[in-house]
Amino acid sequence: xxxVTQMEGPxxxxxxxxxxxxxxxxxxxxxxxxxYVQYPGEGLQLLLKATKADDKGSxxxxxxxxxxxxxxxxxxxxxxxVSDSAVYFCALSGASGTYKYIFGTGTRLKVLA
Amino acid sequence: xxxxxxxxxxxxxxxTNKKSLKCEQHxxxxxxxxxxxxxxxxxxxxxxYSLEERVENNSVPSRFSxxxxxxxxxxxxxxxLQPEDSALYLCASSQxxxxxxxxQFFGPGxxxxxx
Numbered sequence: 001x002x003x004v005t006q007m008e009g010p011x012x013x014x015x016x017x018x019x020x021x022x023x024x025x026x027x028x029x030x031x032x033x034x035x036y037v038q039y040p041g042e043g044l045q046l047l048l049k050a051t052k053a054d055d056k057g058s059x060x061x062x063x064x065x066x067x068x069x070x071x072x073x074x075x076x077x078x079x080x081x082v083s084d085s086a087v088y089f090c091a092l093s094g095a096s097g098t099y100k101y102i103f104g105t106g107t108r109l110k111v112l113a
Numbered sequence: 114x115x116x117x118x119x120x121x122x123x124x125x126x127x128x129t130n131k132k133s134l135k136c137e138q139h140x141x142x143x144x145x146x147x148x149x150x151x152x153x154x155x156x157x158x159x160x161x162y163s164l165e166e167r168v169e170n171n172s173v174p175s176r177f178s179x180x181x182x183x184x185x186x187x188x189x190x191x192x193x194l195q196p197e198d199s200a201l202y203l204c205a206s207s208q209x210x211x212x213x214x215x216x217q218f219f220g221p222g223x224x225x226x227x228x
Binding site: 094104 | 117119146154155156158161168169203205207210211214215216217218219220221222
C-alpha cells in the first residue's frame, strides 16, 4: 500500500548546524510530496511541496527534492535556528487508488542556542 | 478571520458529557477533514467530506459524529467519550480531494481532555 516513512526523532542540533530529515515513500502512480511543520500548540503548516519527479520545493531556507529513483524527499536546511524547533511531517497525496493524504509519523527537531 | 479556525481551542469533558467541536474554513475550499493526533502515534484520518458529502468514515467509533452543513463549516459531535479519546483534534481543508498537488490547510486544533 501507499506509505511514508520518516526518520525517528528527536533530532537535536546546535544553532547554525546543517539539518537533514530523511523521508522515503511507497506509492503507485505519480504522487505529490509535501513537508509540513507543526510548532508547539499549533496545527500543521505547509512548509514546501513538489508535484513531480526532480522538482525541488523550497521555503524559509528549507529544501527538498523529489527523487523518484530513490523514492525519497529528504528535508534539508543549511543553518538551523532555535525558531526552527518543531515537529516536521512528510506527506504524500495523489497516489493511485486513494484520495487520502498520507502522513509520516513526524520528526521532532530541537535546536539549541 | 483567515485560513482555518477551530473552536474551542481547549476542552475538558467528563465521560457522560456531550460537546461539539467546530471548524470553519475561509478559503473557499470544497473538501474538509477531521484528524486525531495522539502523542507518539501517526496522524489518524477520521472523516472526509467532499462537497458536503461524507466520503470517508475511517472505522471511527460512533461516539464521534461529524456534521458538514455547508462547505465552510464542519462539526464533530462528541458523546460518552473515553479517556483514550483525549488528543488534539485537527480540522483541515483542501480544494478538491488529494491529487494534483493540492495541499491541505490545517486549523490550530482543539486539545480535548476526557476525564
